[in-house]
Amino acid sequence: MAATATPVLLAWSGGKDAAWALHALRQRADVEVVALLTTVTAEYGRSSMQGVRREVLHAQARAAGLPLLEAEIRAGGDNDAYDAAMAAALAEAARRWPGLRTVAFGDLLLEDIRAWREQRCTAAGWRLLTPLFGRDTALLARGMIASGLRAGLCCVDTTQLPAAFAGRDFDEGLLADLPAGVDPCGENGEFHTCVWDGPMFAAPLHLRRGDTVLRDGRFAYTDFMLPASPHPVVGATSVATG
Known part of the structure; x- marks a missing residue:
């Protein structure tokens, strides 16, 4: 240092x-x-x-x-x-x-x-x-994607965004499909992500998507795991997102 x-x-x-x-x-x-x-x-x-x-x-x-x-x-x-x-x-x-x-x-x-x-x-x-505070989130989201950041939506608040968005890639297609009023970075808690690649990593992670489940009658979680990880997710209700 x-x-x-x-x-x-x-x-x-x-x-x-x-x-x-x-x-x-x-x-x-x-x-x-x-x-x-x-x-x-x-x-x-x-x-x-x-x-x-x-x-x-x-x-x-x-x-x-x-x-x-x-x-x-x-x-x-x-x-x-x-x-x-x-x-x-x-x-x-x-x-x-x-x-x-x-x-x-x-x-x-x-x-x-x-x-x-x-x-x-x-x-x-x-x-x-807080190095990102105050940034325009629409520009920030597109800048992340353009720079090679790759992530998927691992949690969706279904009171703000349909459960079908859970598990989707965080990409330009997702940004285009977000309903009006949903922040492009999910800053109001609409969604959270799991990142597997980007300029901050020496090499990408090879994650696989598991089940999408509903917790607390509200949050749709998609499981992202390493190839050798066990698959089951317990204590939640399965959600069809396709």
Whole structure:
């Protein structure tokens, strides 16, 4: 790491925004991402928002050439439990990388979420960095695709977007088909993605699509897995998306 570069810990969900934040930070001379941090739900072994499998998260980190730290939470945990898990993970990161006190997120537009993160980070003695914040999401989405980012929709909020979009590639065809009012990057929670290729990776991941299931009567999740991963998904209702 260059002597003048600030070390950065990047929050990693497994999706396109985190991946693009990594790409954006790597274009800068004043910072260097030294590790990724993901929040995993213990009972499921998946990232807490996207539902990306733990083994896929680690494969993404290897492709990015970075270590991955985990903050493990319990299903249904409250904000206090989340804060405790994140504080423990940040403390571990600070021990491993002396001088590391900046954490980055791939947030795009939601000022209330950014303010909440900043308050939590400040309370823990950390600085918040949001390299993509305020970008035009339509231009950003097309820029990601044009630059070679490849991802699929792993979670769709069916109150905002039909379940048939779950499992689709994040590409120009998808952007053209999104209903009016749906953010091109899914910034309002309309959808989440699982990324398998892009300029932030040394080589693409060869993921396969599994079943699409409905959880909580609302969220359609498509399973993306490594070739050797077991297929079944339990505790949810199958959804036909074709």
